[in-house]
Amino acid sequence: MTLSADEAARFAALVDEHQEALVTAWTERVASTLRGRLSHAELQRQNGELRRGFQQALAGSAQDLAAEPAAELRAQLAELSSTRARQGFSATETAVSIFAFKDAVLNAFDGVNVRDYVAFSSFVDEAALFTFDSYVRVREELIADQAEQLLELSTPVVKLWEGVVAVPLVGTLDSARAQVVMERLLQTLVDTGSPYAIIDITGVPAVDTQVAQHILKTVVAARLMGADCIISGIRPQIAQTIVALGIEFGDIATKSSLADALRYVLAKAGQNKQSKQSKRREP
Amino acid sequence: MERVPVLKIGDILLVSIQIDMEDQVALQLQEDLADRIVATGCHGVVIDISALDIVDSFVGRTLATIAAISKVLDADTVVVGMRPAVAITLVELGLSLPGIRTALNVELGMELLARERADYDDEEEDADGEDGAETPAVFTS
Numbered sequence: 001m002t003l004s005a006d007e008a009a010r011f012a013a014l015v016d017e018h019q020e021a022l023v024t025a026w027t028e029r030v031a032s033t034l035r036g037r038l039s040h041a042e043l044q045r046q047n048g049e050l051r052r053g054f055q056q057a058l059a060g061s062a063q064d065l066a067a068e069p070a071a072e073l074r075a076q077l078a079e080l081s082s083t084r085a086r087q088g089f090s091a092t093e094t095a096v097s098i099f100a101f102k103d104a105v106l107n108a109f110d111g112v113n114v115r116d117y118v119a120f121s122s123f124v125d126e127a128a129l130f131t132f133d134s135y136v137r138v139r140e141e142l143i144a145d146q147a148e149q150l151l152e153l154s155t156p157v158v159k160l161w162e163g164v165v166a167v168p169l170v171g172t173l174d175s176a177r178a179q180v181v182m183e184r185l186l187q188t189l190v191d192t193g194s195p196y197a198i199i200d201i202t203g204v205p206a207v208d209t210q211v212a213q214h215i216l217k218t219v220v221a222a223r224l225m226g227a228d229c230i231i232s233g234i235r236p237q238i239a240q241t242i243v244a245l246g247i248e249f250g251d252i253a254t255k256s257s258l259a260d261a262l263r264y265v266l267a268k269a270g271q272n273k274q275s276k277q278s279k280r281r282e283p
Numbered sequence: 284m285e286r287v288p289v290l291k292i293g294d295i296l297l298v299s300i301q302i303d304m305e306d307q308v309a310l311q312l313q314e315d316l317a318d319r320i321v322a323t324g325c326h327g328v329v330i331d332i333s334a335l336d337i338v339d340s341f342v343g344r345t346l347a348t349i350a351a352i353s354k355v356l357d358a359d360t361v362v363v364g365m366r367p368a369v370a371i372t373l374v375e376l377g378l379s380l381p382g383i384r385t386a387l388n389v390e391l392g393m394e395l396l397a398r399e400r401a402d403y404d405d406e407e408e409d410a411d412g413e414d415g416a417e418t419p420a421v422f423t424s
Contacts, residue, residue, distance in 0.1 A: 182371060183367060183371070186367030186370060186371070187367050189367075189387060190366070190367060190387065190388075193387050193388055193390070193391065194387070195386070195387060195391055217374050217375075220374050220379055221367070221370040221371050221373070221374045222370070223379075223385070224365055224370040224373055224374065224379065224380060224385055225365045225367065225370045225385060225387060226361075226362075226363060226365070226384075226385030226386035226387045226391065226392070227387055272394075272398055
C-alpha cells in the first residue's frame with residue numbers, strides 16, 4: 001500500500017507540528033533498545049535530523065522511498081547504517097531505530113485515520129529495510145577489505161642469509177593464498193638471485209592433500225627456475241597426517257625446524273663453495 | 284629467418300634467446316649449437332631464456348633435446364633465467380622439463396657448470412692417482 005499525495009502532505013504537517021514531542025518519544029524508544037551505547041544527546045541529534053528528512057520527503061509528496069524527494073532521506077539512512085555498522089551495532093538494532101519512529105508517531109498523534117497510518121507505516125518499513133540493506137553492504141565491504149589486508153599481511157618473503165630466503169606460512173592455505181605465496185616467492189628468488197628457499201609451515205594449522213599439492217607445485221616451479229626448496233616446521237601431528245594421507249614429498253628435503261633447514265642449506269652452500277675453491281687452488 | 288647467436292666465453296657457450304622461439308628458430312638453434320660445440324670444444328652451454336614470455340611444450344622438448352645432444356658431445360647444459368610466470372604455467376600444465384638443469388641467472392649457471400666440471404676433473408684425477416699407485420714402476424722408470 002503506497003502513500004497517496006494528500007496522505008503524505010497530512011503526515012508532513014503532523015510531523016512538523018509535533019516535532020519536539022515526536023523526537024523525544026522516538027529517542028527514548030531507541031535509547032532503550034541500544035542500552036546506553038550511544039549518548040542521549042547524540043541520539044536526539046540523529047533523530048532530529050532523520051525527522052527532518054522524513055518530513056521533507058513527505059512534504060515533497062514522496063510516494064515511496066525510491067522517489068526523487070526522498071533522496072536526502074536515503075542518504076541520511078545510508079549514513080546512519082554505515083556508522084552503526086562500523087560501531088559494531090547489530091542489524092536488528094539498526095533497523096529497530098527506524099521502526100521506533102512508527103510507535104512514536106502513533107503515540108504522538110491522537111485519532112489518526114487507520115488507512116493513513118497503515119500507508120505511512122509501510123513507508124517507514126521501506127526506510128527500515130533500506131537501512132538493513134545498507135548495513136549489510138557496509139559489513140560486506142568491511143569483510144572484503146579485511147580479507148585483502150590479511151592476504152597482504154600473511155605472506156612475507158624474508159631473506160635469512162646470503163642466497164637463502166624463507167616464507168613463514170601462517171594460517172590456512174587456500175588456492176588464492178597459495179597462488180600469492182607462489183608468485184611472491186618466485187619473484188623474490190629472481191630479484192635476489194637466491195638459489196635456496198625455505199618454506200616454513202609451522203603456522204599452518206592443517207595439511208590436507210590440497211595444501212600439500214599447492215606446496216609441491218611451488219617447489220617444482222622453483223626447481224624449474226633453478227632454485228632448491230626445503231620444507232620446514234613440520235609438527236608431529238602434521239607428519240602423522242601427511243603419512244596417513246599418503247602424500248609423497250619425493251626427493252624434497254623436509255626438516256622439523258627452521259633452524260635445521262637453515263643449517264642444512266648452509267652446509268650445502270658451503271660444500272659448493274669449497275669445491276669451487278679447491279678447483280681454483282689446484283691448477 | 285632470425286637466428287639466435289651463440290657466444291663463446293672461455294670454456295662455455297652462451298646462448299641468449301631474445302626473440303620469439305618459433306619452431307624453426309628452435310630447430311636451427313639446435314643445429315647451430317651442435318656445430319659450435321664440436322668446432323670450439325667447449326664443455327658447457329648456458330641458455331638464457333629470461334626474455335621468453337612463453338615456453339610451450341615444443342620449446343621445452345627442444346631444450347631437453349639440446350641438453351641431450353650436448354651431453355653426447357661432452358658438454359653440460361644449464362637453462363637460466365626462467366621467469367616466475369613461465370615456471371608457474373609449466374607446473375600447471377604438468378610439464379616439469381625432465382633432463383634439463385636450471386639456475387636462477389647466468390652467473391649462478393656458470394658457477395654450476397664450473398662446479399660440475401671441477402667435480403668431474405677431481406674424479407678423473409682420483410682415477411689417475413689410483414692407477415699411479417697400482418703401477419708405480421711405470422712412473423718411476
